[in-house]
Amino acid sequence: MDTIQVTLPNGAIQEVPRGTTPAEVARKISQGLAREALVARANGDLIDLSRPLEQDTSLTILTAKDPDSLQVYRHSAAHLLAAAVLELFPEVKLGIGPPIDSGFFYEFLREQPFTPEDLERIEAKMRELAARDLPNERKLLPKAEAIELYRKWNQGFKCELVEEKAVEPMVSFYTTGKFIDFCRGPHIPDTGRIKAFKLMSVAGAYWKGQEGNPQMQRIYGACFFTKADLDDYLNKLAEAKRRDHRKLGPELDLFSIQEEAGPGLIFWHPKGGLVRKIMEDWSRDEHLRRGYQLVYTPHVMRLDLWKTSGHTNFYTDNMFGPVEVEKADYQLKPMNCPGHILIFKSRLRSYRELPYRVAELGTVYRYERSGVLHGLLRVRGFTQDDAHIFCTREQLEGEIQGCVDFALAVLRTFGFNRFEVELSARDPNDPEHYAGTVDEWEHAEKALTGTLDRMGIPYKYMPGEAVFYGPKIDVKLLDAIGRPWQLSTVQFDFNLPRRFGLEYVGEDGSRHQPVMVHRALWGSVERFFGVLIEHYAGAFPLWLAPVQVAVLPVSGKFSEYAQQVASELKSAGFRAHLDDRNEKLQAKIRDSEIQKIPYMAIVGGKEAEARTVSVRHHGKGDLGPRGLSAFLADLRSESESGATA
Ligand SMILES: [Zn+2]
Numbered sequence: 263m264d265t266i267q268v269t270l271p272n273g274a275i276q277e278v279p280r281g282t283t284p285a286e287v288a289r290k291i292s293q294g295l296a297r298e299a300l301v302a303r304a305n306g307d308l309i310d311l312s313r314p315l316e317q318d319t320s321l322t323i324l325t326a327k328d329p330d331s332l333q334v335y336r337h338s339a340a341h342l343l344a345a346a347v348l349e350l351f352p353e354v355k356l357g358i359g360p361p362i363d364s365g366f367f368y369e370f371l372r373e374q375p376f377t378p379e380d381l382e383r384i385e386a387k388m389r390e391l392a393a394r395d396l397p398n399e400r401k402l403l404p405k406a407e408a409i410e411l412y413r414k415w416n417q418g419f420k421c422e423l424v425e426e427k428a429v430e431p432m433v434s435f436y437t438t439g440k441f442i443d444f445c446r447g448p449h450i451p452d453t454g455r456i457k458a459f460k461l462m463s464v465a466g467a468y469w470k471g472q473e474g475n476p477q478m479q480r481i482y483g484a485c486f487f488t489k490a491d492l493d494d495y496l497n498k499l500a501e502a503k504r505r506d507h508r509k510l511g512p513e514l515d516l517f518s519i520q521e522e523a524g525p526g527l528i529f530w531h532p533k534g535g536l537v538r539k540i541m542e543d544w545s546r547d548e549h550l551r552r553g554y555q556l557v558y559t560p561h562v563m564r565l566d567l568w569k570t571s572g573h574t575n576f577y578t579d580n581m582f583g584p585v586e587v588e589k590a591d592y593q594l595k596p597m598n599c600p601g602h603i604l605i606f607k608s609r610l611r612s613y614r615e616l617p618y619r620v621a622e623l624g625t626v627y628r629y630e631r632s633g634v635l636h637g638l639l640r641v642r643g644f645t646q647d648d649a650h651i652f653c654t655r656e657q658l659e660g661e662i663q664g665c666v667d668f669a670l671a672v673l674r675t676f677g678f679n680r681f682e683v684e685l686s687a688r689d690p691n692d693p694e695h696y697a698g699t700v701d702e703w704e705h706a707e708k709a710l711t712g713t714l715d716r717m718g719i720p721y722k723y724m725p726g727e728a729v730f731y732g733p734k735i736d737v738k739l740l741d742a743i744g745r746p747w748q749l750s751t752v753q754f755d756f757n758l759p760r761r762f763g764l765e766y767v768g769e770d771g772s773r774h775q776p777v778m779v780h781r782a783l784w785g786s787v788e789r790f791f792g793v794l795i796e797h798y799a800g801a802f803p804l805w806l807a808p809v810q811v812a813v814l815p816v817s818g819k820f821s822e823y824a825q826q827v828a829s830e831l832k833s834a835g836f837r838a839h840l841d842d843r844n845e846k847l848q849a850k851i852r853d854s855e856i857q858k859i860p861y862m863a864i865v866g867g868k869e870a871e872a873r874t875v876s877v878r879h880h881g882k883g884d885l886g887p888r889g890l891s892a893f894l895a896d897l898r899s900e901s902e903s904g905a906t907a
């Protein structure tokens with residue numbers, strides 16, 4: 263008999279007839295495996311379980327336990343969607359339908375838009391077809407026949423795809439019910455396995471992503487192996503939506519973006535402005551405490567300066583256009599670095615002045631394309647908590663340690679306890695590509711790894727990820743629901759000191775070039791504020807809350823005592839708001855809850871007599887009566903403990 267050898271992952275070898283399928287191999291191993299099997303890996307390639315093995319093969323049978331099978335499973339779910347749509351809307355023209363991160367999509371051309379009701383019907387039809395356990399069958403056709411098949415069916419997009427993509431004389435197809443797809447596969451054996459899915463949305467997309475092409479409707483679905491995974495995903499989505507800063511910003515009256523002024527430009531309303539003041543006060547004080555000097559630099563400077571820095575070469579695409587003043591071109595600043603360099607360069611520096619650390623809450627303007635703008639996270643004007651350090655080589659490790667320590671203090675202070683660190687280094691195989699000498703890079707990378715090792719901070723080392731002018735450390739925080747956000751950066755620069763001819767007089771009396779480090783901790787005030795809103799879902803901790811206490815009189819009769827409570831709170835330095843509207847107490851409590859004010863101090867006759875307040879906490883609910891001075895002391899200790907790193 264003509265046989266082949268099949269090598270299994272545990273090293274066992276099976277001698278089987280040529281043409282045996284992975285499904286048959288699985289059955290020989292165990293009935294359980296045969297039931298769970300979704301797809302196979304043969305000599306490294308994923309193939310259908312029904313595909314005959316023609317040669318000696320190293321074979322793995324994949325089940326839901328193997329992450330690689332999830333994409334195949336989702337791709338099959340996309341086919342199930344197309345099959346269901348064809349049952350209900352036979353006139354649609356088919357586009358493409360790949361698996362994606364959380365599920366799949368398929369795109370269709372249809373005159374009328376798919377409505378939410380359509381999605382419900384389609385999803386029900388998908389469940390019906392899944393229950394019928396239709397096989398996903400693979401067929402081979404000659405290219406010409408394939409084109410003819412789609413032409414007869416009037417599927418122009420598919421004809422186009424076969425014309426362009428089919429390279430071999432035989433073209434592979436998959437059928438699921440009435441649906442026939444020109445598709446390389448592989449697929450899971452049948453539709454019966456697809457259980458945990460949900461159609462999510464419809465979005466427009468140009469055919470092949472090219473403007474001017476017909477507008478397709480993409481139906482997106484979420485899809486997982488288990489109902490539990492799907493529910494988990496849907497809950498996370500709902501939670502992220504609940505926390506979305508673009509929704510909470512206007513609801514809590516923190517900020518707005520106004521079409522009349524232009525996209526990507528932020529208006530800080532009084533409450534957001536108050537949070538910003540608290541953030542900035544903390545930042546400035548902490549910079550001074552840590553030996554930085556605060557500076558301010560112009561927003562517009564000569565275009566020539568940006569030629570010296572090199573930004574007009576490699577950064578033009580991200581800059582606003584120049585402005586002409588008295589026949590000279592001026593540039594709105596996209597970065598603060600050249601400004602800080604000019605301050606360093608304003609006179610000859612001695613080694614005694616180093617390390618020279620200058621910090622600025624520096625507002626910059628960058629031309630971000632309208633398609634990528636996103637609330638406070640991607641904007642066109644923003645304020646960086648930017649600093650530049652000029653130091654000697656010997657001072658470098660100490661400075662890096664100072665930056666990392668400061669970054670961690672920011673995280674702790676603002677309520678984050680989980681973070682990830684990445685170190686971007688040079689590509690050792692491409693040393694030509696970089697500014698700075700090999701020796702400088704080695705020294706800098708050693709300073710970065712040495713500091714992180716000494717501080718006991720785990721990090722991901724990423725060779726080849728550094729930009730041309732120097733290695734860097736990035737700190738990503740993980741928020742309350744585990745999402746990572748890029749935050750602090752400590753970036754070396756071997757380029758600018760040279761371009762600007764920076765120098766200092768060393769201990770030996772001769773001139774040396776300082777080492778330069780760029781450093782931002784929040785990244786920008788806007789971005790960090792957006793992250794804070796989402797992390798806290800708008801319920802800021804006491805020390806950051808724009809209104810800390812709402813004083814709520816039970817009725818107009820007690821407004822005098824309520825006023826007294828509010829003014830005592832204010833003179834003790836707390837941000838109190840007296841809600842003396844002629845409304846029912848319940849309505850006032852509800853409004854304070856919606857505004858996510860940390861504390862409510864409710865006052866009526868009993869409280870006025872005993873000089874107490876009835877305390878209610880946002881989230882914790884009723885805390886009972888408390889003497890006014892004791893309440894003030896509670897607030898003081900909570901607020902102080904929140905603001906110290
Ligand atoms: Zn396909």
Ligand SMILES: [Zn+2]
Nearest residue numbers: 598599780781
């Ligand atoms: Zn910089």
